[in-house]
Amino acid sequence: MAVVEVELRVRDERAVLVGGQNGREADPRTLPLGPDLVDALHEWARVAAAVRRSGGTRGGEVVSRRGRQLAVRVATALDVPVSYHDPLTEDALVVTPPEPRTRVPAAGWLFGDEPEETGQDEPVPWGTGLLVSLFICVFVVVAMLALVSALAAETSAWIAVGAAVVVSAGLAPSLWLGRRVPIVRWIVLGAAAGVVLSWIGVLVIALG
DSSP states (O other): OOOOOEEEEEETTEEEEEETTTTEEEOGGGSTTOHHHHHHHHHHHHHHHHHHHHTOOTTHHHHHHHHHHHHHHHHHHHTSOEEEEOTTTOOEEEEOOOOOOOOOSSSTTTTOOOOOTTSOOOOOOHHHHHHHHHHHHHHHHHHHHHHHHHHHHHSOHHHHHHHHHHHHHHHHHHHHHTTTSTTHHHHHHHHHHHHHHHHHHHHHHHHO
């Protein structure tokens, strides 16, 4: 099956995309490119036309570079190769859509599954990460039980449970936001596990 290729050109002061066997021109607005990219294409076309009419070379490199950047965005949006025809030099450059970024098959959302832009998956530091998580987990359990025990002894069990609820609810947003951040995600894992485990002790203290 032949790969469809789209040409990005400047016609008058408009950006047009030429594709198909019959070379039919299409306005970028009719394609699924998004309003921001469409506006950027037409703005670039107007500037390119103005520079071409002036007959000078000033600003030509900026126009060419901007055109190449837009061609990459079009190729990414349409997922097809884009032949970029420089409106000033008439040079042609074929831009291919970037390879889809692979995802780490294991670890899921908690350990973050966004690889580097190179498409290479970084190894997950399981040993160091789990050691950090274990330390944070123990710290959270000890701190939570110490707080609840002190409040239960000085006031009442229900106030101690209420304090545990406030602490848990206060940590939840930060844990959610940090779940995908490298390094921080291990702290999040330990803190989340610590909160869950500490509630066993909280209930024992409250009901004891």
